[in-house]
Amino acid sequence: MDVLSVVIGVVVLVGILVSIGLHEVGHMVPAKKFGVRVSEYMVGFGPTLWSRRKGETEYGLKAIPLGGYVRMVGMMPAAPAGARPARGFFGQVVADARDASVAEIRDGEEHRAFYHLSTPKKLVVMLGGPVMNLLIAVVLTFVVLVAIGLPTITTTVGAVSECTPTATSAEGEPVCGPDAAPSPAAAAGLRPGDEVVSWGGTAVTSWEQLQELIAGSPDEQVPVVVERDGERVATTVTTAEREQPVTDADGAPVTGADGAPVTETVGFLGVTPTRDYEPLPLSSVPQEVWAQVSGTAAAIVTLPVRVGEVAVQAFTDEPRAADTVMSPVGVGRIVVDVIAADGPMIWTLQVVLSLLASLNVALFVFNLIPLLPLDGGHVANALYEGAKRTRARMRGLPRPAPADVARMMPVAYVMFVVLLGTGVLLMLADVVDPVQLF
Numbered sequence: 001m002d003v004l005s006v007v008i009g010v011v012v013l014v015g016i017l018v019s020i021g022l023h024e025v026g027h028m029v030p031a032k033k034f035g036v037r038v039s040e041y042m043v044g045f046g047p048t049l050w051s052r053r054k055g056e057t058e059y060g061l062k063a064i065p066l067g068g069y070v071r072m073v074g075m076m077p078a079a080p081a082g083a084r085p086a087r088g089f090f091g092q093v094v095a096d097a098r099d100a101s102v103a104e105i106r107d108g109e110e111h112r113a114f115y116h117l118s119t120p121k122k123l124v125v126m127l128g129g130p131v132m133n134l135l136i137a138v139v140l141t142f143v144v145l146v147a148i149g150l151p152t153i154t155t156t157v158g159a160v161s162e163c164t165p166t167a168t169s170a171e172g173e174p175v176c177g178p179d180a181a182p183s184p185a186a187a188a189g190l191r192p193g194d195e196v197v198s199w200g201g202t203a204v205t206s207w208e209q210l211q212e213l214i215a216g217s218p219d220e221q222v223p224v225v226v227e228r229d230g231e232r233v234a235t236t237v238t239t240a241e242r243e244q245p246v247t248d249a250d251g252a253p254v255t256g257a258d259g260a261p262v263t264e265t266v267g268f269l270g271v272t273p274t275r276d277y278e279p280l281p282l283s284s285v286p287q288e289v290w291a292q293v294s295g296t297a298a299a300i301v302t303l304p305v306r307v308g309e310v311a312v313q314a315f316t317d318e319p320r321a322a323d324t325v326m327s328p329v330g331v332g333r334i335v336v337d338v339i340a341a342d343g344p345m346i347w348t349l350q351v352v353l354s355l356l357a358s359l360n361v362a363l364f365v366f367n368l369i370p371l372l373p374l375d376g377g378h379v380a381n382a383l384y385e386g387a388k389r390t391r392a393r394m395r396g397l398p399r400p401a402p403a404d405v406a407r408m409m410p411v412a413y414v415m416f417v418v419l420l421g422t423g424v425l426l427m428l429a430d431v432v433d434p435v436q437l438f
Contacts, residue, residue, distance in 0.1 A: 048062050144357065
């Protein structure tokens with residue numbers, strides 16, 4: 001593995017950590033702004049690798065970079081007055097969650113508990129993380145589409161064939177025999193770097209158009225104008241002939257009654273184009289981000305089915321589809337494949353940035369699922385609490401107590417087990433039968 005591969009690998013790891021870290025910053029900053037005490041800010045899970053306390057918050061990095069958290073004091077209020085004693089396993093879970101939340105509140109700082117925030121402030125805090133991921137995705141998409149641009153075939157000559165092919169190899173590649181004539185482009189003096197301006201008096205605006213013009217001029221003398229070193233140079237090209245398979249609208253070869261491929265005679269010039277990166281308009285960014293958000297949302301709706309498909313494909317003889325869901329391990333394997341493809345550095349960078357953008361879109365959409373322990377679960381709770389308070393205010397009733405979030409802890413435990421199991425299954429699938437792009 002060369003230095004560039006190591007650098008790109010580090011960029012991916014740092015990109016994932018930054019995405020996680022900024023997600024948590026999106027929660028932490030508004031929480032502190034609204035007076036909530038944030039006792040911990042951690043990137044990763046498991047054993048702590050490094051931490052430092054600044055003010056009332058401990059900042060740290062943990063060993064498993066698959067998530068992060070901020071500990072906001074007082075996420076759950078104490079048990080309502082007159083509540084029955086805890087019974088059963090889940091009853092004890094609810095009681096323990098309440099006790100742990102209340103125990104974090106220092107004497108005299110009850111007003112700094114999260115559950116005392118108004119509904120709008122709770123929404124700002126809990127949506128801050130996913131929105132941060134959305135903003136990251138927008139920035140990365142801007143870099144990929146606007147700052148760098150998409151690869152586009154241009155009308156500039158990249159290479160000139162030395163000869164006119166006299167045969168075709170078994171792989172379908174043109175082959176020049178020992179007596180092959182110079183290619184029409186070489187005979188006319190065309191050079192790499194020449195930009196074809198016109199062909200037979202027709203202004204050339206795209207490589208696809210030029211291909212059609214060349215194909216339609218077999219064995220003809222054609223006046224050509226190219227731009228070379230800032231000046232326009234006129235020349236005449238005598239095209240050659242070659243046989244080309246006829247294809248239908250879907251690009252499939254057309255065969256005759258005898259089953260043999262149908263061919264047609266087309267013109268041959270002997271040049272290949274260059275590829276350049278053409279920036280897209282700014283309007284393409286929201287369009288692309290929305291396409292990713294809607295596509296990810298649709299995938300999450302069918303997630304149980306898609307995870308089942310992954311399990312079947314990974315642990316049977318059925319091939320793994322390229323559009324199946326993946327774990328971070330799978331994303332890492334794709335990055336390795338991209339690096340191993342040995343493509344242009346700018347292409348590799350684009351693919352990596354696009355993957356990071358997709359990851360942030362996934363974090364944005366997934367965290368909006370309205371179930372604890374995801375951010376969407378706290379958002380749903382805040383909206384429920386706000387609806388109760390609005391109803392009470394409209395009826396002239398006393399302000400209701402904060403919503404009893406702890407009652408949803410059994411759901412959070414079940415969701416945690418489901419998410420953990422899904423994550424382990426996807427990681428195993430990505431190890432046993434990873435997605436292959438190339």
